[in-house]
Amino acid sequence: MRVSTGRHYWLAFALVAASPAVGQFNQQQGTAPARGPDAPKPTPTPQATTAPTPADNAPIVPEAEFDAALPPLSGDINAPLEPMPKGQPAAATPTTAQLPLVAADGSLPAAAPENPELAQPLQPLASFDSAPLQTAADIKDVDAPQIRYETVLKGLEELKLADEFKSLSALQEGKGKAANATQVAARGREDEGLAVRLMKSLGYYDGTAVSLIETVPAADATQPGSLRATVTATPGRLYTLSSVNIEAQPVTPPDLLTRNLPLKVGDPIEAARIQGAEANVSLVLPQQGYPFVKVGERDILLDDQSPKATGAYTLPVDTGPRSSFGQLTTSGDPVFDLTHLNVFPRFDGGDLYDSRKTDDLRDALVATGLFSSVAVEPQRTGRTNADGLEAVDLLVRQTKGPPRSLAGSAGYATGQGFKAEGSWTHRNLFPPEGALIGTVVAGTQEQGASGTFRRSNAGKRDKTFTAIASANHSNYDAFDAFTGTLSARWSYVSTPIWQKRFTYYYGGELVGTNESTYDFTQGAKVRRTYGIVALPGQVEWDTSDSLLNPTRGYRLRLNLSPEGAVSGAVRPYVRAMIEGTFYYPVSTSLVIAGRAKAGTIQGIARDDLAPSRRYYGGGGGSVRGYGYQRLGPFDPNGDPVGGRSLNEFALEARYRFGNFGIVPFIDAGNSYESSLPKGSDLKFGAGIGGRFYTNFGPMRIDVATPLNPRPGDGKVALYISIGQAF
Structure with a gap:
């Protein structure tokens, strides 16, 4: 930027002349004294030796004569103007010289002749060229x-x-x-x-x-x-910190500020480092009981005169009072009352304030899907607890959102064909959080409908009660079944915003099903009706880092279901399944994942079991490369009949690059007629998969082939779904 340093001065001169000089000027109009270096020197005039006479100071016009020439003035400002004198000419001007203003009879003079050009009609606007002047900046298409x-x-x-x-x-x-x-x-x-x-x-x-x-x-x-x-x-010299000073009230613990402002003497005065350190103070103090902390404007005093370039750093911090959680309050358009709102917090009144728990409360409310907007804000109360901490209430600002939603999914798997599922949900038909869900399944080999009542956060956060009534038709190689189910379940499960180490569910089922099964005594397929009562339960321990796309940790799951079947006779039995998975990150882009699974059914013969309650192997969630439910014993027609035990193993190398991934894998497993699985007669499948990672989970496409196929097994199997295989 250029700054002009020149200055301009304007000088004003006032020339005052005495009357004789004025007279002399009037007598010599059109002449001016010579100027410049060649001008003749003025002849000096003798100075007056006598004082001025009184005549020299006499006025040009006597005062009495001046007053007499003035027209009479009226003191009334609303008085009409005096009439113009008739026959008096106007003052001479270049255009009106000697023209009378008013005729002798008092009439105005005749108007001048009209200019003919003024009488012409105006030119139409459409005839004008309204295109703006084109400049160089307006030229877009010209090179x-x-x-x-x-x-x-x-x-x-x-x-x-x-x-x-x-x-x-x-x-x-x-x-x-x-x-x-x-x-x-x-x-x-x-x-x-x-x-x-x-x-x-x-x-x-x-x-x-x-x-x-x-x-x-x-x-x-x-x-x-x-x-x-x-x-x-x-660059010049590098400036470093000569001192680090924090101006703030005393805090608890005493080193809370200095510990969380990671700056020390000798550090370079680097903008990103200093801003990050200050941001850390703003982040950590609300997690340690100071919800109203305000970090002020830093001051760095540079010293460029010393041999070493340094800067003295000072940061003002207003910590506000050390606080604890008080109670919840609410405003706005209420979705939940205070009774149900108090189900969500993961803190008790009197606990030291932690902004992470405040954020968690808001996330849990958002996850209900019932708000168009919701905010949780700490509010000062002025109440001091016995421990000296100020109680901070949390104000929940609620705004209702649409409670209804439609959802759908579709997929394809060899042996299962195409399957599409659609659902309608009213999430708050029975407040609070009593949802009604209607679901329809349409596929090449499965059709059905169900109605579900679900009470979320039922008395405890993330605890859910579910009741289901469903009717379903399944037509697979293993069986053809028409099934009706009534079930109820209590569950405590992980959610995307709070993945838990320990989860569980328990409940009961009433199942009525009519299924085709192969009767080995008759040597033919027959249809039988079964009545089943079951008490299923599950516990799981999960240390993985993600529900949908884990990259480290492990999971252990145990399922146990005491059941009784009625089909001509009452037969009690127990179904059990144990499964473990692990995830090991080799690098930031490569994860090795493994799975092992074993199941058993005790207390009943295989042929007395309803075919839909037996164990089958093969398919996208089992041993890939083999058809759905096609691992295990077969009847004489070549259709699978299932077994009372199962084992499965899988190993994947999940390599990710950006939003895409490649997953080579190998699977093994089988199902057995015996009640305990065997280590022999394993069937192996191998293949490669592609992944497209989205914000809700990976899209999965797997292609596999059986390594030791049996007669009738296909050469290639294809699986398309959402989420990792395990």
């Missing part, structure tokens, strides 16, 4: 003349600022093209300031930068007349 230039950067590579400079550079943004050399020079000056700012961000406050625009020699130029813009940066 404007351009010059080429190259950019050279010096001095920032050592500071590792070259990449950041290039991403922000005006010269780089121009992509080596400009209208003229002046534009290139302007971009160079802009980049000078950029280089200085970048150096200051690392603590080089004496840094300077200059830009040079020069013509590239013809021998080096790729195009005649091209320019080279060189930006040279000189």
